[in-house]
Amino acid sequence: MLDGRGAIKRRAGARLWLSALWLGFVALCAIFAPLISPQDPLAQDLMLGRLPPAWMAGSEPGFWLGTDSLGRDVLSRMIFGARVALTVALLAGVVTCLVGSALGLVAGFYRGWADRIVGRLVDIWMAFPPVLFAILLIAVLGTGLTSVIIAIVVIDWTRFCRVVRAETLNQSQMDYVQSARIAGFTRLRTLLSEILPNVLPTMVALLTLEMGIAVIVEAILSFVNLSISTDAPTWGGMIAEGRLAIHQAWWVLVFPLVALFLTVLSFAQLGDGLRERFDPVLR
Amino acid sequence: MTAFLQIRNLSARLRNTGHRLLRSVDIDLPAGVVRGLVGESGAGKSMIGKAVLGVLPASVEIVEGEIFLDGHDLLRMKPAERRRLIGASTALIPQDPLTALNPSRRIGPQITDRLVDILGWTKERARARALELLGEVRIPEPERVVRLYPHELSGGMRQRVLIASAFAAEPKLIVADEPTTALDVTVQKQILRLISELQARHGTALLFVTHDLGVVSKICDSLSVLYAGKVVEDTTVDAFFAAPRHPYSAALLAATPRHNDPASSLRPVPRDVLDAVAAEIAAADAAWSRHG
Numbered sequence: 092m093l094d095g096r097g098a099i100k101r102r103a104g105a106r107l108w109l110s111a112l113w114l115g116f117v118a119l120c121a122i123f124a125p126l127i128s129p130q131d132p133l134a135q136d137l138m139l140g141r142l143p144p145a146w147m148a149g150s151e152p153g154f155w156l157g158t159d160s161l162g163r164d165v166l167s168r169m170i171f172g173a174r175v176a177l178t179v180a181l182l183a184g185v186v187t188c189l190v191g192s193a194l195g196l197v198a199g200f201y202r203g204w205a206d207r208i209v210g211r212l213v214d215i216w217m218a219f220p221p222v223l224f225a226i227l228l229i230a231v232l233g234t235g236l237t238s239v240i241i242a243i244v245v246i247d248w249t250r251f252c253r254v255v256r257a258e259t260l261n262q263s264q265m266d267y268v269q270s271a272r273i274a275g276f277t278r279l280r281t282l283l284s285e286i287l288p289n290v291l292p293t294m295v296a297l298l299t300l301e302m303g304i305a306v307i308v309e310a311i312l313s314f315v316n317l318s319i320s321t322d323a324p325t326w327g328g329m330i331a332e333g334r335l336a337i338h339q340a341w342w343v344l345v346f347p348l349v350a351l352f353l354t355v356l357s358f359a360q361l362g363d364g365l366r367e368r369f370d371p372v373l374r
Numbered sequence: 375m376t377a378f379l380q381i382r383n384l385s386a387r388l389r390n391t392g393h394r395l396l397r398s399v400d401i402d403l404p405a406g407v408v409r410g411l412v413g414e415s416g417a418g419k420s421m422i423g424k425a426v427l428g429v430l431p432a433s434v435e436i437v438e439g440e441i442f443l444d445g446h447d448l449l450r451m452k453p454a455e456r457r458r459l460i461g462a463s464t465a466l467i468p469q470d471p472l473t474a475l476n477p478s479r480r481i482g483p484q485i486t487d488r489l490v491d492i493l494g495w496t497k498e499r500a501r502a503r504a505l506e507l508l509g510e511v512r513i514p515e516p517e518r519v520v521r522l523y524p525h526e527l528s529g530g531m532r533q534r535v536l537i538a539s540a541f542a543a544e545p546k547l548i549v550a551d552e553p554t555t556a557l558d559v560t561v562q563k564q565i566l567r568l569i570s571e572l573q574a575r576h577g578t579a580l581l582f583v584t585h586d587l588g589v590v591s592k593i594c595d596s597l598s599v600l601y602a603g604k605v606v607e608d609t610t611v612d613a614f615f616a617a618p619r620h621p622y623s624a625a626l627l628a629a630t631p632r633h634n635d636p637a638s639s640l641r642p643v644p645r646d647v648l649d650a651v652a653a654e655i656a657a658a659d660a661a662w663s664r665h666g
Contacts, residue, residue, distance in 0.1 A: 202432075265473045265474075265476075266468045266469075266470060266473045266474035267473065267474055267475055267476045267484075269429050269466070269468075270466060270468065270474060272428075272429055273427045273428070273429060273460060273461065273464065273465070273466050274461050274465075274487075274488040274492060275457050275458055275460065275461020275462065275488070275492045276461075276487075276488075276491070276492070280491075284479075284487075285476055285479075288476070288478040288479060289476065289477065289478050291478070
């Protein structure tokens with residue numbers, strides 16, 4: 092039997108599994124980076140500069156994806172770069188989600204002055220160009236992993252806030268919220284047990300999307316040399332370095348770019364898939 | 375004996391425009407009695423129910439009057455106390471069973487939460503009570519149903535769950551806000567019979583908001599006819615259907631479709647009747663503003 096619902100469900104399942112598979116693979120690389128990376132990601136050897144990947148003429152054994160201009164192994168740097176990418180994705184994503192959603196829930200449910208203050212803040216925030224804002228923040232905070240995470244939280248909380256607020260407003264109109272009030276539940280209890288569970292699928296979808304965005308923002312900051320220290324391997328930093336030698340050594344640019352692309356895509360697909368899985372109305 | 379619910383001279387208006395929604399409404403509802411609130415859309419029927427349950431929208435303010443619930447003056451109580459009184463002694467059977475149950479929570483806790491958290495019952499007792507009530511509203515396999523999510527039930531089933539939930543805490547007063555409007559006709563009949571049956575068995579006072587006079591004749595003991603937020607007739611069901619006193623009530627009754635006499639039924643309310651009611655209301659408003 093195959094009805095329309097079943098077909099949609101199966102496709103969502105495949106997307107969910109493929110993206111989870113890739114992210115799991117990246118996560119394993121990040122966790123076991125020192126064990127599995129074939130070379131020291133920081134070791135330079137100018138004699139081995141711009142070696143091509145293993146399947147091309149002129150490659151050296153042990154350097155599977157080639158080396159960059161300074162003779163550093165691309166694969167090892169990518170594996171260590173996954174650590175930075177995933178740390179930023181997880182920490183920045185979760186903190187942004189918590190901060191933005193909390194403000195959105197409060198604004199959408201309590202309305203009144205809370206809503207007015209949060210609404211104005213969002214308006215002001217939206218007027219800043221986000222990347223410029225991030226660069227400005229890093230300039231003030233100094234480079235480093237913590238600064239990058241703070242910068243992402245500070246520029247992106249509005250994304251959660253707006254969507255969660257709208258969803259909360261929507262849910263607040265529902266009869267079951269009114270029933271909870273009549274039954275005598277406090278406002279906080281109503282918010283936590285009646286509204287939050289219904290906003291949660293949206294939050295999860297946004298969270299995974301935000302993780303992808305965090306990876307991109309980190310890459311952008313690395314690209315302009317404002318992420319963590321300059322010689323530490325990051326995907327964005329590798330792309331920036333590879334850009335300079337794209338005609339002589341395309342592999343330095345292309346492999347981290349593919350990893351970045353797949354990771355961001357997987358986060359987005361994972362979000363959609365999870366939402367479909369856990370939303371009781373869609374299920 | 376004083377009535378369980380007494381509404382005295384209740385007036386309400388929109389906060390920003392000053393538009394009057396309720397005009398000196400008086401309603402008495404003794405324990406165990408079913409009163410219908412009848413009127414057109416926008417006549418203020420639901421607004422009265424919301425005022426009693428303390429869930430008026432923020433845009434509406436009560437200008438004057440009193441609501442006594444079990445002898446307590448609701449509008450002069452501390453909000454927390456009012457919340458407790460309303461929570462312990464009233465319940466709502468809502469209009470739309472599709473939005474009245476939380477879609478992301480199972481049926482069981484949605485019935486028992488209130489018993490446990492507000493009324494302080496033990497979990498086992500609340501659970502047994504929920505199963506008992508679900509049986510009373512003739513839901514097959516209550517043990518299975520309490521573990522389901524709302525979307526796994528039909529509209530009629532959900533309305534049964536809501537009725538069970540409303541009666542679960544043995545409230546003294548239930549406000550039914552057009553509980554059958556969102557259901558199809560065959561289900562409507564069953565639901566009405568259920569509400570009527572449970573009301574009689576539990577001796578609950580019922581405020582039944584509807585625009586359907588047919589429903590009123592089946593379930594109510596007395597009724598209030600509302601027009602533009604004013605009670606134009608307050609009478610028993612028998613007296614009303616024998617001979618409505620107010621011309622608007624008579625016109626409303628004449629507008630009800632009857633299958634055995636289609637030619638003379640479905641008459642719109644005549645213009646002169648509406649004009650007369652409007653004049654009556656304008657006079658009352660004028661008197662009210664002079665006095666205010």
